[in-house]
Amino acid sequence: MSEQTAVINKINQSIINRFPDWVREDEREGYEGLLVEAAHLIPFMEVLRDEFGYDSLTSVTGVDYLPEEKMEVVYHLYKSTGGSILVVKVQVPRSSPVIPSLVGLYPGAAFQEREAWDLLGIRFEGHPNLKRILMWEGFEGHPLRKDWVEAFFEGEFKPYEDRWPEGKVSKIETDKPLGKNINYPEGFNPETWIPDAKELLFQGTVSLKTEDDDPGLETEHLVVNLGPQHPSTHGVFRMVAKLEGETVVDLEPVMGYLHRNHEKIGERNTFSMNMPYTDRLDYFCSMSNNFGYALSVEKLLGEKYQPPERAQYIRVIMAELTRILNHFMAIGFFLNDLGAYFTPALYAIKERELILDIFEAVSGSRMMCNYFRFGGVVRDLPEGIEEHIRKMVYERLPRQIDEMDRYLVDNEIVVSRCQGVGVLTPEQAIAYSAAGPVLRASGVPYDIRRADPYGIYDRFDFDVAVRYHGDVYDRFLIKYDEVRQSIRILQQAIDGLPGGEILANKPAYKFRMPKGESYGRVEGPKGELGFYIVSDGTNNPWRYHVRAPSFINLTGLREMSLGEKIADLVAILGSIDIVLGEVDR
Amino acid sequence: MKGQGILKGLGVTLKHLIDTYLEDIKAGKDRYYTEEGVRQRMTSDTKGIFTVNYPEERLPLAEAFRFVPFLVYDEEDGEQIVRCTACGICSKVCPSQCIWITRAEDPETGKPLKTPAEFAIDIDLCMNCGYCAEYCPFDAIKMDHDFELAGYERMEANIHLKDRLLKPASYYAEIRPLNYALEQKAKAELAERKAARRAKVD
Amino acid sequence: MTEGLNLPEYYIPPEIEGTVAITTLDRIYNWGRRYSVWPMFFGLACCAIEMIATAGARFDMARFGMEIMRPSPRQCDLMIISGTVTKKLVPQIVRLYNQMPEPKYVLSMGACASGGGPFKRGYNVVAGIDKFLPVDVYVPGCPPTPQALLFGLMKIQEKIDQESISKVRWYSDEPDEGIPVPILGPDLIDPRDFPALLKKEQEKEKQA
Numbered sequence: 001m002s003e004q005t006a007v008i009n010k011i012n013q014s015i016i017n018r019f020p021d022w023v024r025e026d027e028r029e030g031y032e033g034l035l036v037e038a039a040h041l042i043p044f045m046e047v048l049r050d051e052f053g054y055d056s057l058t059s060v061t062g063v064d065y066l067p068e069e070k071m072e073v074v075y076h077l078y079k080s081t082g083g084s085i086l087v088v089k090v091q092v093p094r095s096s097p098v099i100p101s102l103v104g105l106y107p108g109a110a111f112q113e114r115e116a117w118d119l120l121g122i123r124f125e126g127h128p129n130l131k132r133i134l135m136w137e138g139f140e141g142h143p144l145r146k147d148w149v150e151a152f153f154e155g156e157f158k159p160y161e162d163r164w165p166e167g168k169v170s171k172i173e174t175d176k177p178l179g180k181n182i183n184y185p186e187g188f189n190p191e192t193w194i195p196d197a198k199e200l201l202f203q204g205t206v207s208l209k210t211e212d213d214d215p216g217l218e219t220e221h222l223v224v225n226l227g228p229q230h231p232s233t234h235g236v237f238r239m240v241a242k243l244e245g246e247t248v249v250d251l252e253p254v255m256g257y258l259h260r261n262h263e264k265i266g267e268r269n270t271f272s273m274n275m276p277y278t279d280r281l282d283y284f285c286s287m288s289n290n291f292g293y294a295l296s297v298e299k300l301l302g303e304k305y306q307p308p309e310r311a312q313y314i315r316v317i318m319a320e321l322t323r324i325l326n327h328f329m330a331i332g333f334f335l336n337d338l339g340a341y342f343t344p345a346l347y348a349i350k351e352r353e354l355i356l357d358i359f360e361a362v363s364g365s366r367m368m369c370n371y372f373r374f375g376g377v378v379r380d381l382p383e384g385i386e387e388h389i390r391k392m393v394y395e396r397l398p399r400q401i402d403e404m405d406r407y408l409v410d411n412e413i414v415v416s417r418c419q420g421v422g423v424l425t426p427e428q429a430i431a432y433s434a435a436g437p438v439l440r441a442s443g444v445p446y447d448i449r450r451a452d453p454y455g456i457y458d459r460f461d462f463d464v465a466v467r468y469h470g471d472v473y474d475r476f477l478i479k480y481d482e483v484r485q486s487i488r489i490l491q492q493a494i495d496g497l498p499g500g501e502i503l504a505n506k507p508a509y510k511f512r513m514p515k516g517e518s519y520g521r522v523e524g525p526k527g528e529l530g531f532y533i534v535s536d537g538t539n540n541p542w543r544y545h546v547r548a549p550s551f552i553n554l555t556g557l558r559e560m561s562l563g564e565k566i567a568d569l570v571a572i573l574g575s576i577d578i579v580l581g582e583v584d585r
Numbered sequence: 586m587k588g589q590g591i592l593k594g595l596g597v598t599l600k601h602l603i604d605t606y607l608e609d610i611k612a613g614k615d616r617y618y619t620e621e622g623v624r625q626r627m628t629s630d631t632k633g634i635f636t637v638n639y640p641e642e643r644l645p646l647a648e649a650f651r652f653v654p655f656l657v658y659d660e661e662d663g664e665q666i667v668r669c670t671a672c673g674i675c676s677k678v679c680p681s682q683c684i685w686i687t688r689a690e691d692p693e694t695g696k697p698l699k700t701p702a703e704f705a706i707d708i709d710l711c712m713n714c715g716y717c718a719e720y721c722p723f724d725a726i727k728m729d730h731d732f733e734l735a736g737y738e739r740m741e742a743n744i745h746l747k748d749r750l751l752k753p754a755s756y757y758a759e760i761r762p763l764n765y766a767l768e769q770k771a772k773a774e775l776a777e778r779k780a781a782r783r784a785k786v787d
Numbered sequence: 788m789t790e791g792l793n794l795p796e797y798y799i800p801p802e803i804e805g806t807v808a809i810t811t812l813d814r815i816y817n818w819g820r821r822y823s824v825w826p827m828f829f830g831l832a833c834c835a836i837e838m839i840a841t842a843g844a845r846f847d848m849a850r851f852g853m854e855i856m857r858p859s860p861r862q863c864d865l866m867i868i869s870g871t872v873t874k875k876l877v878p879q880i881v882r883l884y885n886q887m888p889e890p891k892y893v894l895s896m897g898a899c900a901s902g903g904g905p906f907k908r909g910y911n912v913v914a915g916i917d918k919f920l921p922v923d924v925y926v927p928g929c930p931p932t933p934q935a936l937l938f939g940l941m942k943i944q945e946k947i948d949q950e951s952i953s954k955v956r957w958y959s960d961e962p963d964e965g966i967p968v969p970i971l972g973p974d975l976i977d978p979r980d981f982p983a984l985l986k987k988e989q990e991k992e993k994q995a
Contacts, residue, residue, distance in 0.1 A: 709902025
C-alpha cells in the first residue's frame, strides 16, 4: 500500500511541477489527488492525456459541499496500459457552478456530465447536448443537491426517529394530501401550466436534428422509437433512431425509466444499509456489486478491516461465479435479440439456476445476495456447498460452455448478422470510456483484475481475454473467453480455499468512519464498477456515487450504430450487455 | 460448407431432446414427485427434464433462505414467551425502515418493559435483506421460509402486525434446524457458565 | 341451482348418460380462460429477471398455459408489473394498460410494484402501481422467488374461476373510459388530481 501511495505521490508531484501556478495537491484530511482551477481545466487535461498518458476518463461526478458553499467535480482517470487511478478535482462556487466540458477531449464524459447537470445542477460549458438524462426535461430542481428534499421525506438520515420506541405503523402516503409521492413548486397550477407539445413527444430526449443534412436530395428522414416497452431493450431502455431508408443516421439513447434514486437514498442510508441496495444495481451480479462497495468502504476504514484469507477466497469464488452467470445470461439474451427466440436463453437460464442454488445456500437469496460485509463475508459456506462448487467448476461449467460454443458460435446466421457490425475501434473504445468486455473486444487488454489488482486476484493464474475486431461478434465471443478464464480462476480458488475466519472484526452495523474519500473499483462482469464515497465522519456517507459500467458503455452506442441497419441496432445493444438497474440506478 | 454450424447447433438441441427421454427411462418413476427426484434435478450432473412441478413438487429451500421476517416465541407451560425485548436494533439496522416497534410500558409505574406492545413490519417496504435477523442479539426475529403470501389486497394484508408475526420456536427449529441447534447449544453453554459462576460465588 | 350442474352426481337420465356431459357456461368459459392467460413481455426491474426465470425450464409457466409472453399489449390478458415503477415510466405503463383488450388483469410483483418497496422514498418512484391501475393480485417479496410468482399466478386463476359471464364488466354496457394518462410536468401530474390541485390553489388565493 505505502509503496503504491509513494508512486502516486511521485506522479502527482511531477504533474504539479509542470503547472505550479494553478494545480495543487488536495490536502484535506483523507483526500487525495489534484485540485485544478476551473479556467485551466481543458489545457491541463489535454496535457494529462497526451503527455502523461491518462487516456481514459473513467468517472465524472459532482459533490455538493453545502456547508462550504462549494460544488466539486471529481474526475477519475487511468492509463489504458495499467496502473492506479489519478483523481482530479475542480471546485466552483455553489451559487454558479459552471465548469468547462471535457466532451471534446474525452467523449466518454458526455453522459456523465449530463448526469451531473441533471442531478446536481452543475453546468458544463461547451457540452454539445446538456440536457437531463435520468429525470425528464422540465423536472423541477436538482435532486442530489443536499438542500433538495423529496416528497416522502422522513428525515435527513436513517434510522428515522419515529420507528422506535414509540413506533406507530403507517403508510407514509396517508400523510400526504394527494396520497402520492409528488411535490409541486410554489404556485403551480395545472390549468395554467402549458407543456411544450414537442417536449411532450420527446420527453427527456433531444429533438433529433430536423433540417436535412443533404438539402439537394428530396429524402425524408424517419424517426423510429424503440422502447421503453420493447422486448429487445433488456428492460425499459429507449432508443430514438433517425433513419435514412433503413440506415441509422442518428441515434439518441434515452434512459432514466428505471431511475430509482439509488444515490439519494444511499446518502440517507448508513454505510451498512447500502449493502443490500447495491444488490439492486445490476441485479444479475449482486455479488460483484457487493464486492465493489465493500472494497471502497474498506479502503476508507483502513487496514484493520482487511478481510481474512478465507473470506478473500470466498469473495473471489462468488465474484467469478457471478461473472459466469452473467455471461451465460448475456449470451442467451443476445441470441433472443438476434431472433433465436428463447431456446439458447433457456439453456443459459438452466446454468444460471444451478449457480443460483449456490448463492441461495450461502447467502439466503437467489438474486439479492447481500453477502459481503466490511471486513469479510456474512456467513461461512454451508456444508456440502464446497463440493457442489467444485463439481460445477470442474465438470459442469466447462462442459456447458463448450456445448454453448458448439451450439452457437459457428452458426452461420449468427456469424453473418454479427461480423463487421457495430465496430468500435480501440481508440474509440478508450475515448468513450468503455470498460469490461466492450473495451476488451475492441483490442484493449485492460482488466482491472490484472491492471490494478484488488482482493487476491494477483495470486491467480489467468489470461486477460481480448479480441481484436471490436464488432458485435467479438463482443459475443469474448464472453466465452471470459467464462473460460473465470473457470480457471475458480478452479484455483476452490483448490486453495483455506480454513479460518470469515470476518476480520466482530459483526457490526455501526462503524467509526474516518473523514475522507475513497474510490473502490472492481472488474464487474459488465466492466469497471466503481464506488466513489465521501465520508464526513458520521455514520452516513456524504456522497455516494456509483460508476456504473452499463451506463457508461452506452456512451459509445451512437458511434457503433451510425451507418448500420435498423435491424442491427438490437444486436448492437444486445452485445453491449446492459442492465437497466445499473444504467439508471 | 455453409450450414455446418447450424447443423452442429441443431445437434445440440437434438441431444437435449433425446436426453429427456433417456433420463426418464433410466430413472424410472422415482424421477418425479419424489424428494430424491427433485434433489437429483438440482445436482451438477442433471440432464433431461429440469422442471420442478410447483405446486405438486417444491424446490427444497436452502436453510439460509430468507423471505419476510417473523418473530419467535418460546412455549413454556402453554404460555407464549416472546423473545423480543423491544431493544429496537432491528428497526435501526433496517435499510428500508420497515419495522415499527412500540415498547410496552408498565401500566402502573409507566416504566418501559422489555417487551414490545406493538410490532409491525410493512412487507411492501421490506427488502428481505436479513439484517434484522442478523443483528438481533436475542434471536428473536428470523427470516421466514413461507413465500406463499400473494393476496388480493395490500393496505391491510401487507402490514404484518405482532399477532401475525409471532411464530413458535418449534417452527423456527423446523425451517432452520442447523441454526437452531447452534443457538440452543450456545444458550446452554451460556447458562452453564452462569450457573458455574453462581456456584463459585455461593 | 347452476352450482349443482358442475358436480358429478348431477342427475342425467340413464338413456343419454353415455353421450352428454353437462356443466355451466361459466365454468367452461373460465376453464378456457384460466389456462390461456397471456402475460405481457414487459420487464421493469429486478423482478423481471425472476419473471423470466419463471418462464425458464425449472419453473416453466407453460404448465399453466402462460408461457406465451407477448410484447404487444393488444394480445395480452395479464400485465405483470415486475419491478419499481418510476414516475418517468408510469405514463407508458398506463397507456399500455389502456391498450390491452378486456378481460385484463394486473399482477403487481414484488414490494416495489406493490408499495414502492425499498425505493419508496425516492423522488422518481411511484409508491405502488395501484395508485394508477387496478391491481388484481399482489405478490410480496423482494424479489418474489419464481415459486412465489407462480403462487400469485395461481391466485389469478382462482380469481378467474370466481367470475361469472353474466356479471363481468367487459360485457356490460358501461363504456370503458380507460385510465387518464399521467403527465410529466415539474413533477408527475395525474389528471385525476386536477380538482384537488385547483382547490388548493383557490384556497391559497383566497388567503392572499
